[in-house]
Amino acid sequence: MLAVIYLDNNATTRIAPAVKAAMLPYLDDEFGNPSSQSAIGARAKEALLRSRLAISDFVKASPTEIVFTSGATESNHAAILGAIEHFSGKRNRIVTTAVEHPATLRLLQSRKEVEVVLLSVDRQGRLDPAQIDAAITTNTALVSVMWANNETGVVFPVEEIARIAKQRGALFHTDAVQAIGRLPLNFRDSSIDLLSFSGHKLHAPKGIGGLLVKKGLMLPPFIIGSQERGRRGGTENVMGIAALGEAIALPSENGEIETLRNLLEELVLSGLSDCTVNGTASPRIGNTSSITFSGIDGEELLMAIEKEGIIASQSAACQSGGRKPSHVLIAMGLQEGEAKATLRFSLSRYNRREEVEEAARIIVSAARRARARNPFA
Missing domain, CATH: 3.40.640.10 (Type I PLP-dependent aspartate aminotransferase-like (Major domain))
Structure with a gap:
């Protein structure tokens, strides 16, 4: 399995x-x-x-x-x-x-x-x-x-x-x-x-x-x-x-989670060009990362990484399942294509460093394959 x-x-x-x-x-x-x-x-x-x-x-x-x-x-x-x-x-x-x-x-x-x-x-x-x-x-x-x-x-x-x-x-x-x-x-x-x-x-x-x-x-x-x-x-x-x-009453592990979130962003951005983390100039909760993969169909990337065991999302769970871009990203000024090229990753106390490293490897590899199939996007 x-x-x-x-x-x-x-x-x-x-x-x-x-x-x-x-x-x-x-x-x-x-x-x-x-x-x-x-x-x-x-x-x-x-x-x-x-x-x-x-x-x-x-x-x-x-x-x-x-x-x-x-x-x-x-x-x-x-x-x-x-x-x-x-x-x-x-x-x-x-x-x-x-x-x-x-x-x-x-x-x-x-x-x-x-x-x-x-x-x-x-x-x-x-x-x-x-x-x-x-x-x-x-x-x-x-x-x-x-x-x-x-x-x-x-x-x-x-x-x-x-x-x-x-x-x-x-x-x-x-x-x-x-x-x-x-x-x-x-x-x-x-x-x-x-x-x-x-x-x-x-x-x-x-x-x-x-x-x-x-x-x-x-x-x-x-x-x-x-x-x-x-x-x-x-x-x-x-x-x-x-x-x-x-x-x-569960003990807080927010510091550890934020460290892993930052590691995920660092590994993805160092492995891929033309990627943007949304909201980095703002205060953010430590578990959440919204990454735009320029020139890539976000739904295609989401499906590709899920085939290798990575569960993430494109937008709020309550509005997933359609091709409409995220209203949040559009409100932030992203173009429709940019919004559709964005995935959300959100971590918890149950994620570990080795998981994050493996997830980043899979995300980078899948994104590179997607770009290779459509080099002029």
């Missing part, structure tokens, strides 16, 4: 062994409903509390500020729609960026009653906070800006942006899916009102995530019911929540 080198961790991550172990009791004897008054139900309720406390300690938030959800898409939708309802329809302007996750942009496009302002980024993927200040009006309900871009890894100055929004009377939300666990977070002391995160980017299973809601901020329920302090009804995903609490 072909050995796989998995470099697509911004799409999803493998479940950590410790997280898997934390899940197993809830697939066996600990199947209780946390709302039940039985002993087994009480143990399930205790499991929810343990995870809530572990997460609150990690993100430096009150346990009551955590709302468990099915993942980041639900959290983002709840934050955006909740912010609109928070102002009882008196404000309908939302300020965001052109490089947000497709799930967020599609939601905003579907809301005909909302005025959406999409802010641009520069060639390095940077956002000027002055744009935020200029875009906010008295009609602005929410500013929503991702913390770290899922395709390039570029980090936005969310605390500065959040302060601007707060000064202007608007709420601030950040999609922190790629940032949480990779960048320091003190939710309690920040100006952020709403923060989304997802378990399956943290070595927990799919189907669990959360939304941090600043204490005192009243949002309408996501789903009517009594669970999650009345914010999200429905029986809780005890196994997923237990897994998330375990995953959030």
